[in-house]
Structures are given as structure tokens and as C-alpha cells.
Amino acid sequence: MQTNFTAEQLQNPLVARSNKILRTCVHCGFCTATCPTYQVLGDELDSPRGRIYLIKDMLEAGRPADEKTVKHIDRCLSCLACMTTCPSGVHYMHLVDHAREHIEKTYKRPLGDRALRWLLARILPYPTRFRFAMLGARLAKPFARLLPGKLGAMIAFAPPSMPSPSRMEEPQVHPAKGARKMRVALLTGCAQRALNTDINEATIRLLTRLGVEVVIANGAGCCGALTHHMGKTVESHAFAAKNIDAWTREAEGEELDAIVINTSGCGTTVKDYGHMFSADPAYAERAAKVANLAQDITEVLMKLDLPLADGVPKPRVGYHAACSLQHGQQIKDHPKTLLRRAGFEVAEPADAHLCCGSAGTYNLMQPEISTQLKERKVATLAAIRPEVIAAGNIGCMMQIGSAMEVPVVHTVELLDWATGGPKPPALS
Missing domain, CATH: 1.10.1060.10 (Alpha-helical ferredoxin)
Incomplete structure (x- = not known):
């Protein structure tokens, strides 16, 4: 061009x-x-x-x-x-x-749009604020259909219940079981900590069982993706800089083999830190190092000796490929390979490359288009008759789970269960 x-x-x-x-x-x-x-x-x-x-x-x-x-x-x-x-x-x-x-x-947006974006930027990246907001939304949920489009979509998004904060997600070191093979930092995220603590807990259990020391770094939090995709660069870079500082301190204290991320939307952003800070002399070098260390949980698990299937029958899994994983990070086969290795039958829906309509805050800001995409995705998943759906991103899990009777869990929850961990709560 x-x-x-x-x-x-x-x-x-x-x-x-x-x-x-x-x-x-x-x-x-x-x-x-x-x-x-x-x-x-x-x-x-x-x-x-x-x-x-x-x-x-x-x-x-x-x-x-x-x-x-x-x-x-x-x-x-x-x-x-x-x-x-x-x-x-x-x-x-x-x-x-x-x-x-x-x-x-x-561009000066209409007042309603400005207010919505301001609200989302002040709530979603902060787990405690997010929990309180979801509590209020749950109380208003019976009236969601009476509210204007975007506001109604926000209220309808509220899950029926919220987990209590998990102590496993607090800053600390989770020691490896047996001989230590790797030392990693885990990004526990922001919205995920408010919506579903099972994912990080399963990740920590699985990694430590496989000989990995897992560090929850003090000062790390939201990756910055939520505000980054709203064009709020100063805010998103502030979140990212805190993570870079926190992980750099850990890496300088004792070397890190990886920064593990189990929410693929966050992974795409953290892997782009080097680009985001390329013109910032104070952060460019450290940001590039952090980006190079960042790995999706499935990338790390592929390097470890995940036990093979034990022969016990397991549910048929419909695998949903999150866009940020298959397109943003170009990770297409690892999740399916790991699930099959653990003994699960894995099926994929038609048009697996198409988005489910979640896309960060998209389902809140573009509810009509998001709903059409969700309905299309749910129909293709239902057609393969899964007993459980696995995905690698909390946004996709919430989006698909809101419209399906089949339980939706994170891939790592199934792998944890198959290798000695508890059955995912969603399956109970």
C-alpha cells in the first residue's frame, strides 16, 4: 500500500x-x-x-x-x-x-460512552473493586432487560456467584514438590482473580506437582490489556511497568525460567511489552527481557513430564481455541496435545478460528455483535456434543458459559485433575 x-x-x-x-x-x-x-x-x-x-x-x-x-x-x-x-x-x-x-x-465520545469506559477502567483491573461491582450487578440482574443496551449487558454479565479471595494468589513462593526443575513467576491477573480462583489454584498445584517453584511476585497485577485496548496508553503502561518492576526484582534475586500466564489475553499483551516500551529508555531493556520470559501455561507444560493417561475414562472435551492464544500467540496444538496425553478425547467445533465475541471488554461495549458471535460459537460447540468445554482464557469461559448447559473450565483445571488434583468444581 x-x-x-x-x-x-x-x-x-x-x-x-x-x-x-x-x-x-x-x-x-x-x-x-x-x-x-x-x-x-x-x-x-x-x-x-x-x-x-x-x-x-x-x-x-x-x-x-x-x-x-x-x-x-x-x-x-x-x-x-x-x-x-x-x-x-x-x-x-x-x-x-x-x-x-x-x-x-x-475524539470526544458521547457522555454515556465516556462514562462507561471510565467506569470499566476504574473497576476491571482491580479485583476487590470488581468483586464489589459484581455484587451490585447481581442485585440488579432481575432488571437487566429493562436497562439500555450497554448498561444492561454489564448487569447481565454478572455471574450467579463470586468466589472468595484465594490465599494461594497472594504474594508468596509455592515450593516445588521433590527436586526443583524450574522456577517461574505466575501472573495471577485481575478480572480472573475476581471471577474464578480455581484457575490459578489449579495452575499452582499442577506446576508444583511437576517440580516447578511458583513465585507470586509482590507488586504484580493487571497486565494492562484492558486499558490498552481502550487506547488509554498512559494507564496501560503504568500497569505494565509495575509488572516489569516486580518480575525484574524476582529475576535479579534468583533467576526465573519463565513468567507463566494462564489467561491468553494477558499473555498476548505481556509478550508485547518489548514493543510497547521500545521507545522508553527507562524500561525498554527490562520490558524486552520480561516479554521473552513470558509463556502460556501450555508452553511450560510441554517442557515438563506430564504423566500419561491412567486409563480411567474421562469426559469428552470440546476445545475452544481462544483468539488471543491461537492468533495472538500462535499457540494452536499445545492445549489439545496435553489434554489427549492426559487421556481426554478432544473435539473441535467448526470454524474454530472465529471469535466467541468476548474479546476483553467487547461484550460489554458492543453487546449486539458480541451476542451474535456468541450464539454462533455456542451452536458449533453444541454440535460436537461435548461433556465439558475447555478454554485458555477467562473471558471466553464467561462468554460461552453464559449460554451453554455444558460446564466450561480452563484447560489447566482438567490437566490438574487428570494428574492427581481435585475434580474441577464446575464439573461437580
Whole structure:
């Protein structure tokens, strides 16, 4: 794609980076075939190619974002299926992130949207605040259908119950059982700590059983993804910097073999820390080291001696591939390989590459499109007749679980159960 940025514009590192990305696009349109919003809406401007044209026009002109551009960028899930299918290697993720930052700086949203985004940014990254918010939402749930779209979607999102805080997730060191094979830090997350403590507890049990020392670093918290995808760069970088500081202290005290992440949306973001801080002399080097250490839980488990199946019959698993895992991190086979090794029969739905509609806060901010994608995903999962559904991302678990009678658990919960841990509570 030909671009026409001025020499002065290209002095800005963000513009220079986006210029390089834009120039790799050859207009082929392969991305439209795998874009969920294009499939649902049928509008070229709701495809990656269409959004690229809008972003190019906005950035080249150096103008504030307009309503049309904002509408179509907001509708993007950032599922990154386009990056998996793109033959030219267009790094759409970094381009749309730049667009969202530009929108946040130059566009004044309607009051209701501004209030919603402010509220989400002040609640979701903080587990304690999130728990209180969900408690209030549960009380208001009977009236959810009477409330306006986005507010009603937020209320409806509230789960029927909330777990108590887990002491296992507090800063501490969980020693390895037997000889220590690895020393890792675990990102316990933010929303996940409020919504489902079973995932981190299963991760810690499984890793320590396999000879891994697990460190919950003091000062680590939200990865920054939630605010990053709203274009709130200063806030997202502040969260990320705290993690970098916390994990760097641990790595300098005693070497870390990995930073383990069991929420794939967070994993995609932490693995991008090097890019996020590339122009920051205070953090660039440490951010790159943290990004290189970051691994999804399944990547770490593939390096360990996970016990083989014990012959005891296990439920048929419908595996849902989270977009941030299969597209963002390009991890496609590890979860299925590990589940089969542990003795589970694994089935995949049709169109497994398509998003379930969760996408961080997308199901709260774009409830109508999100619901269509959820219904499509649930139908394809139901068609394979699973006894349990496994996924690697808390957002997907909540989204799919809200519409299925079949229990939805994290992959690591099943692996923990199959190797001597307790049965996942959701299966009981």
C-alpha cells in the first residue's frame, strides 16, 4: 500500500511504525474471509482491509478521529484472525492499537460512552473493586432487560456467584514438590482473580506437582490489556511497568525460567511489552527481557513430564481455541496435545478460528455483535456434543458459559485433575 506521510510526521515513532505496517498491506482481501465482524455485518469497513484504509486516511491527514472511523474501529474485536491469515505479514495489532490511542486523544465520545469506559477502567483491573461491582450487578440482574443496551449487558454479565479471595494468589513462593526443575513467576491477573480462583489454584498445584517453584511476585497485577485496548496508553503502561518492576526484582534475586500466564489475553499483551516500551529508555531493556520470559501455561507444560493417561475414562472435551492464544500467540496444538496425553478425547467445533465475541471488554461495549458471535460459537460447540468445554482464557469461559448447559473450565483445571488434583468444581 502506498503511503504519503510527510517527513515531519515520520519523526513520530508511532507514525513511522504504522507507516511500515501500512506499506506491507497489498489489498489482497484474504483477511475478510476470517474476520468475524465482516462475516456478521457484511460491511467492508468492518473488515481489517476496510479499517486499514480508515486508519491510513486518519493518520496521513493528521486529523482528529471522526464518528465514522471510531464506529468501525470500535467494532474491531482485536481477535487477530486477520494476522494469522495475512500472506503479507501485516501487523494489524500494532496498527489498530495506534489508531485507538489516536482516537482516545482526539475524539470526544458521547457522555454515556465516556462514562462507561471510565467506569470499566476504574473497576476491571482491580479485583476487590470488581468483586464489589459484581455484587451490585447481581442485585440488579432481575432488571437487566429493562436497562439500555450497554448498561444492561454489564448487569447481565454478572455471574450467579463470586468466589472468595484465594490465599494461594497472594504474594508468596509455592515450593516445588521433590527436586526443583524450574522456577517461574505466575501472573495471577485481575478480572480472573475476581471471577474464578480455581484457575490459578489449579495452575499452582499442577506446576508444583511437576517440580516447578511458583513465585507470586509482590507488586504484580493487571497486565494492562484492558486499558490498552481502550487506547488509554498512559494507564496501560503504568500497569505494565509495575509488572516489569516486580518480575525484574524476582529475576535479579534468583533467576526465573519463565513468567507463566494462564489467561491468553494477558499473555498476548505481556509478550508485547518489548514493543510497547521500545521507545522508553527507562524500561525498554527490562520490558524486552520480561516479554521473552513470558509463556502460556501450555508452553511450560510441554517442557515438563506430564504423566500419561491412567486409563480411567474421562469426559469428552470440546476445545475452544481462544483468539488471543491461537492468533495472538500462535499457540494452536499445545492445549489439545496435553489434554489427549492426559487421556481426554478432544473435539473441535467448526470454524474454530472465529471469535466467541468476548474479546476483553467487547461484550460489554458492543453487546449486539458480541451476542451474535456468541450464539454462533455456542451452536458449533453444541454440535460436537461435548461433556465439558475447555478454554485458555477467562473471558471466553464467561462468554460461552453464559449460554451453554455444558460446564466450561480452563484447560489447566482438567490437566490438574487428570494428574492427581481435585475434580474441577464446575464439573461437580
